[in-house]
Amino acid sequence: MAVHEITHPLIQHKLGLMRAATVSSKDFRELAGEVGNLLTYEATRTLPTENTDIEGWGGEPISVKRIKGKKITVVPILRAGLGMLDGVLELLPNAKISVVGLYRNEETLEPVPYFDKVVTDIDQRIALIVDPMLATGGTLIATIDLLKQKGCTHIMGLFLVAAPEGIEAVVNAHPDVDIFTAAIDDRLNSKGYILPGLGDAGDKIFGTR
Ligand SMILES: O=P(O)(O)OC[C@H]1O[C@H](OP(=O)(O)OP(=O)(O)O)[C@H](O)[C@@H]1O
Numbered sequence: 001m002a003v004h005e006i007t008h009p010l011i012q013h014k015l016g017l018m019r020a021a022t023v024s025s026k027d028f029r030e031l032a033g034e035v036g037n038l039l040t041y042e043a044t045r046t047l048p049t050e051n052t053d054i055e056g057w058g059g060e061p062i063s064v065k066r067i068k069g070k071k072i073t074v075v076p077i078l079r080a081g082l083g084m085l086d087g088v089l090e091l092l093p094n095a096k097i098s099v100v101g102l103y104r105n106e107e108t109l110e111p112v113p114y115f116d117k118v119v120t121d122i123d124q125r126i127a128l129i130v131d132p133m134l135a136t137g138g139t140l141i142a143t144i145d146l147l148k149q150k151g152c153t154h155i156m157g158l159f160l161v162a163a164p165e166g167i168e169a170v171v172n173a174h175p176d177v178d179i180f181t182a183a184i185d186d187r188l189n190s191k192g193y194i195l196p197g198l199g200d201a202g203d204k205i206f207g208t209r
């Protein structure tokens with residue numbers, strides 16, 4: 001597994017705005033989509049391409065590049081992953097969407113699955129998981145378990161903020177998965193929240209805090 005912290009100035013600037021205690025739901029949601037978009041640009045950088053011949057504007061055959069190999073299914077983790085989804089789909093408009101729903105039990109911090117509807121040909125696709133927060137890693141590990149049970153063999157994940165503890169847990173459980181995050185933060189607090197982090201991303205995106 002490779003962990004990529006994407007320190008592009010635009011990403012750092014937008015994430016900085018999201019960290020403010022006074023950020024509104026509207027701004028947080030817009031910025032989550034924008035950073036999701038930029039992370040998608042970086043995560044797709046290594047997709048293989050192939051040459052194909054087409055007719056060019058002058059009527060002559062020309063060789064152009066196109067993306068080769070497996071197609072993508074985007075996997076937003078409910079709820080908070082929905083906040084990044086539109087930004088991801090802007091760059092991958094033809095991707096199919098596989099939705100999974102898990103919430104974290106506030107006492108035990110264990111992930112509780114409550115929904116999944118994944119594309120039937122997931123064994124033929126690259127899964128691009130999207131969720132703003134990778135904290136203890138329990139939610140991500142459970143999601144990867146589920147996708148692998150359904151036959152998926154190529155999995156990547158996009159996160160706004162990741163905690164070192166969660167990254168370590170995911171590396172141990174699923175060493176083959178690639179992680180792209182806008183920031184690797186300091187640590188988890190006693191309630192499993194990332195510091196400095198973003199607070200509860202789902203509550204901010206949906207205005208339920
Ligand atoms: O790495 P973990 O410790 O498992 O925590 C991360 C999970 O917690 C948050 O979801 P939450 O449970 O708050 O659900 P929500 O999206 O419905 O708010 C977040 O969006 C991740 O899915």
Ligand SMILES: O=c1cc[nH]c(=O)[nH]1
Nearest residue numbers: 135193194199200201
């Ligand atoms: O910091 C955290 C940890 C889990 N879920 C969140 O929304 N924020």
Ligand SMILES: [Mg+2]
Nearest residue numbers: 200201202203
């Ligand atoms: Mg939440």
